[in-house]
Amino acid sequence: MDKILIEGQKPLSGSVMISGAKNAVLPIMTAALMAEGKSALTRVPDLRDTRTMIRLMKIVGATCSFKDGRLEINASTVNNPEAPYDLVKTMRASFYVLGPLLARFGVVKVSLPGGCAWGPRPVDFHLKGLEKLGAKITLESGYIIAEAKRLKGADISFEFPSVGATGNIAMAAVTAEGTTIIENAAREPEIVQLCEYLNAMGGCIGGIGTTRLTIDGVDELHPADIDVIPDRIETGTFLIAGALSGEITLNGVNPQHLDAVLLKLKEAGCNVSTTSNSITIAPAETIQAVDMTTAVYPGFPTDLQAQWVALMSLAKGSSMITDTVYHDRFSHVPELNRFGANIKVDNNTAFVRGVDELVGAPVMSTDIRASASLIVAGLAAKGITEVSRVYHIDRGYEQIEEKFRSLGANIWRENPNA
Ligand code: EPZ
Numbered sequence: 001m002d003k004i005l006i007e008g009q010k011p012l013s014g015s016v017m018i019s020g021a022k023n024a025v026l027p028i029m030t031a032a033l034m035a036e037g038k039s040a041l042t043r044v045p046d047l048r049d050t051r052t053m054i055r056l057m058k059i060v061g062a063t064c065s066f067k068d069g070r071l072e073i074n075a076s077t078v079n080n081p082e083a084p085y086d087l088v089k090t091m092r093a094s095f096y097v098l099g100p101l102l103a104r105f106g107v108v109k110v111s112l113p114g115g116c117a118w119g120p121r122p123v124d125f126h127l128k129g130l131e132k133l134g135a136k137i138t139l140e141s142g143y144i145i146a147e148a149k150r151l152k153g154a155d156i157s158f159e160f161p162s163v164g165a166t167g168n169i170a171m172a173a174v175t176a177e178g179t180t181i182i183e184n185a186a187r188e189p190e191i192v193q194l195c196e197y198l199n200a201m202g203g204c205i206g207g208i209g210t211t212r213l214t215i216d217g218v219d220e221l222h223p224a225d226i227d228v229i230p231d232r233i234e235t236g237t238f239l240i241a242g243a244l245s246g247e248i249t250l251n252g253v254n255p256q257h258l259d260a261v262l263l264k265l266k267e268a269g270c271n272v273s274t275t276s277n278s279i280t281i282a283p284a285e286t287i288q289a290v291d292m293t294t295a296v297y298p299g300f301p302t303d304l305q306a307q308w309v310a311l312m313s314l315a316k317g318s319s320m321i322t323d324t325v326y327h328d329r330f331s332h333v334p335e336l337n338r339f340g341a342n343i344k345v346d347n348n349t350a351f352v353r354g355v356d357e358l359v360g361a362p363v364m365s366t367d368i369r370a371s372a373s374l375i376v377a378g379l380a381a382k383g384i385t386e387v388s389r390v391y392h393i394d395r396g397y398e399q400i401e402e403k404f405r406s407l408g409a410n411i412w413r414e415n416p417n418a
Contacts (some may be wrong), residue, residue, distance in 0.1 A: 004393070004401055006283065006378035006385045007410040008360050013408050015278075018235050018253050019398040020069070022230035023093075026189035027167040028197050028226060028377035029053050029073065030096040033062060034171065035201055038224035044071040044228055045398040052091045056083055060101065063362045073224070075175050078104070085111035085142060093396070095123060095164065098146060099172035099262040102135060103375045110342035112139070115137030121326075123217050125165035133169070134178055153178030153217055158220040159210060161186045163409050167194050174203040176217040185213045188297040202362050220244035226298040232257040234397060235279065236304040237372045239405070240311050242281040243270045244380040248407055260300040264292055264308070268315065289317030289354055294325050306332040306373035314380060315354040322349040335363040339381050360385035367398035375400065379409055 018297065020043035026204040030053075032039040044050055054064045054071070061079040082099035088094040092113035113123065127137050127144065131157075135148040153176045158165060165213045166186040171194075173180035185191070187209055195208040201221040206214040232252045239258075242248040243265055255262065255274040262272050262279070264347050269284030289312060294302040302325035312319045314337055327348035337343055339358035344351045360383035365371035371393035378385030387393075390413070394401060401411045 004387045008381040012407040016247035019229040026093040037223040038074045039223040039224040041071045048395040081105040081108040082109040099168040128167040151176035153180040157183035173215040180215040181211040228344040233303040240307045247282040287315040289315040289319040293322040310373040314354040331366040362386040365389040365392040
């Protein structure tokens with residue numbers, strides 16, 4: 001398995017182009033399955049997860065071609081509404097095919113996603129929502145089987161504004177008979193773009209970007225093209241690296257998607273300036289310890305919690321970081337402590353006492369964002385850091401070591417098995 005090695009404390013400078021958003025393109029790919037014909041998606045990041053989703057597109061019968069960020073999906077040949085366990089277990093976003101394939105074929109078989117590095121991550125909101133739309137749901141040897149001749153619009157209210165459940169139900173409802181109301185819908189930019197894409201396909205969704213979506217069912221959809229939004233989590237990851245290691249500019253971004261993060265970085269003493277499509281960050285003389293609590297959009301994203309903990313481990317003073325979205329998403333903490341950080345976890349809060357220096361060490365990735373926090377820490381640590389199991393980071397970051405190297409980092413990949 002590949003390792004990424006870093007010789008830390010090399011000052012970063014310059015600028016880098018951010019990639020398209022993984023968590024926007026994955027549901028948009030499954031939405032494209034709903035219409036016969038060819039859709040073209042641009043600014044698609046070349047990641048393990050997008051490659052996994054392309055494999056799933058082909059398993060259900062679509063044809064795909066992917067080159068230089070442009071992904072063409074022809075869904076005319078889709079004929080196998082089934083997502084197998086050995087694929088779903090590697091990427092829970094495969095569950096996004098549930099709504100689209102049920103809507104198009106009236107039946108779909110999708111493996112229940114397993115847990116993940118930090119917890120169970122249930123899908124009950126997805127299933128209850130589909131039942132409300134009239135689907136019959138059965139569980140057979142770890143597979144969900146959903147059936148419905150034609151889905152019927154309904155009033156659905158989520159007890160938590162789930163990103164995935166909002167996406168799945170919106171896709172299922174867009175060709176249902178009648179109107180669906182989703183109360184307490186997710187407002188993440190990735191879901192906003194999914195809804196915009198469904199409307200571009202001929203859907204009729206109102207309230208996009210609010211917590212109340214009104215979906216008037218249409219009879220059929222047609223293919224549509226779309227340019228994927230920039231990845232706000234990759235952007236935030238690089239901003240936090242800049243806060244620790246040097247003044248950098250991120251291009252091709254949407255600063256409005258990161259209001260909560262930019263505010264916190266300023267509170268920590270960083271100098272942040274923005275244009276309509278770029279953000280420049282300059283590190284603080286001394287990073288101030290700043291408490292942070294994650295929240296659904298537009299709050300501080302849980303997907304940047306691990307990276308924020310890494311930043312606070314070198315702050316002056318103590319800070320509390322609470323994750324209200326995933327209460328047990330702290331598998332990065334024991335690894336950060338191997339650098340000499342001083343972090344304790346109690347329930348869903350990390351208590352961080354800032355230290356003067358981190359020292360490079362061999363550490364292990366456990367999930368996409370934990371891996372990112374280890375790289376951010378390694379860039380700021382003295383000496384050599386070795387991050388193993390980097391397939392996790394490759395799931396969600398396109399050419400991460402090339403991008404950091406272009407900013408002046410001494411970072412390289414080794415394949416010990418080569
Ligand atoms: C999406 O996951 C993202 N993944 C995650 O990013 C992100 O961390 C998460 O949203 C929260 O923002 C993709 O978009 C592919 P949720 P999702 O449903 O949709 C509970 C990354 O690193 N819940 O909003 O699975 C759940 O347990 C990944 O890119 C239920 O209880 O997240 C959690 O506590 C990691 N029942 C909360 O809701 C359900 O049916 C939020 O989950 C669904 C969710």
